[in-house]
Amino acid sequence: MAVDLRQVMAAFLTFSMFIMLGNMIKKDHIDPLLEPLPDTPRVQYDVLKISKPGMVKLSEVKYGPWKDNDEAPRPCWKKPTFKGKEHSNGYIFFSxxxxxxxxxxxxxxxxxxxxxxxxxLALPDIRGTKLGEKRRFVEIYNVDKFIASLNGVVRVDKNPPAESSNEKKLHIVRVPNRVSEDYIASNIKPIFQSKRNLKIVTYFNSSPKIMEKENHQSNAYQCLATFESLKLQHDLQELADSMVGTLRSLSAKMNGRFIAIDLRVEMLGKKSFHETDAENKKCFNAEEIGEFLKKIGFHTDTTIYLTQTGWHSSLNALRNVFPNTFTKDAIMPADEKAKFMDLESNGYEKFIDYYMCAQGDVFIPAFPSRFYGGVVGERISLGKTQIFVPGKKASESATDYIPPYIAKKGHFAHSCFC
Structure with a gap:
């Protein structure tokens, strides 16, 4: 049978085109996933993105002191309600x-x-770090859920009358953290009866040692407000959930688990967090955190999330031991990064970090701070009590590094949950 050279050439060219297409797909989509992580690690977000964190199904493999989360504890309070006809005697403002x-x-x-x-209660605004800098509550938190959570407890007004909210005329009252009912009756009520509209400012003890000794008593209103009222606004919540899902999809060998570490380079230079006695050291750098994780048994394939914004060369020491170490910059989609992390939106990253640390399967603070105490409270409410505080002790047992907040139930949150 005669062979048509034109058909042979057409077949050859078609075959060549398929080979070229295959190489292009391999180069653009396969090879990047096989390359070692660069100094500023990034992941192929579009490839790894999943719809919900809970949808990941992975084999049961354990490489370290992981434990299953406890069942979310039951609130010890019963939601109170108004008695009789609702009426307002004035407004309470705060930021x-x-x-x-x-x-x-x-x-x-x-x-x-x-x-x-x-x-x-007037809906609060959110003040920034600079004088005069503020944003609306709705930019960070879900207003509808906030009001719904307090329904029957207090009235919330999104738009109080202008004559009531004039800051120049408002009387300001400073109150301690977790103020008591007796304090309100003796120190605030007389002023309120005279002024009718007040702005309250809560002050906090700054020393980590004092923080651990703060009043741990609570009541139903404080518990409900602390653990049920603040939820992120929809877009921010969706972004944070997608980032949790990405980390879980990267953690195949750990059954979808990851460690969240509050490690920020700028905090490591603050002398107030350091002790002169090496044995009592409270602040740990990236290299020391890596040594600690290895000492208590975490495998080098463990996925780690750091609260640091932007990669810093000092973090390389940790990533050299635990290659799957990421900052938010590496796992956030480019379009979301432009929206939530540009210069004009400074501050969103703090809320993302707070949520990520609350959701991590293990939480490790590199230094003592109010952030650490706040995250612990959120984790207790979720039943995520696997928390380790680094130390210079020789012990290789992870249980020796469980903080008093958990081991001795020394956190305020324990008084709110049974």
Whole structure:
């Protein structure tokens, strides 16, 4: 049978085109996943993205002191309700300040004070680190869920009358963290009866040692406000959940588990966190964290999330031992990064870090801080009590590094859950 050279050439060219297409796909989509991580690690987000963190199904493999999460504890409080006809005697104003680790306490104080005084709670704004810098509550938190969570407890007004909210005319009252009912009755109520509208400012003890000794008593209003009222607004919540899902999809050998570490380079230089006695050292750098994780049994394939924004060369020591170490920059989609991490949106990353540390299967603070205490409270409410505090002890047992917050139930949250 005669062979048509034109058909042979056409077949050859078609075959060649398929080979070229295959090489292009391999180069663009397969090879990048096989290359070692660069100094600033990034992941192929579009390849790894999953719809929900809980959808990952992985084989049961354990490489380290992992434990299953406890069942979420039952709240010890019963949601209180108004008795009789609702009426308002005035307004309580306040602002959320400093960062997410302070906000639940500020909300709890405001709710308890408004409840005790029969006042209406004005929706707060959120103040930034610079003078005059502030943003609306709705930019960070879900307003509808906030109001719904407090329904029947206090009235919340999104738009109080202008004459009531004039800051120049408002009387300011400073109150301690987790203010008591007796304090409100003796120190705030007389002023409120005279002024009718107040702005409250919550002050906190700054020393980590004092923080551990703060009043751990609570009541239903403070518990409810602390653990039920603040939820991230939809877009921010969706982004944070997708980042959790990405980390879980990267953690195949760990059954979808990952460690969240509060490690920020700028905090490591603060002398107030360091002790002169090496044995009592409280602040640990990336290299020391890596040594600690190896000592208590975590495998080098463990996936780690760091709260550091942007990669820093000092973190290489940790990534050399644990290659699957990421910052938020590496696992956030480019379009979301432009929205939530540009210069104009400074501050969103704090809320992302707070959520990621609360959701991690293990949480490790590199230094003592209010952030650490706040995250622990969130984790207790979720039943995620696997927390280790690094130390210079010789022990290789992870249980020797469980903080008193958990081991001795020394955290305020334990008084809210059974």
């Amino acid at each position: 959320l300040t400093h960062g997410p680790e302070f906000h639940a306490s500020q909300i709890a104080n405001a709710v308890l004070i408004a409840r005790q005084l029969g006042a209406t």
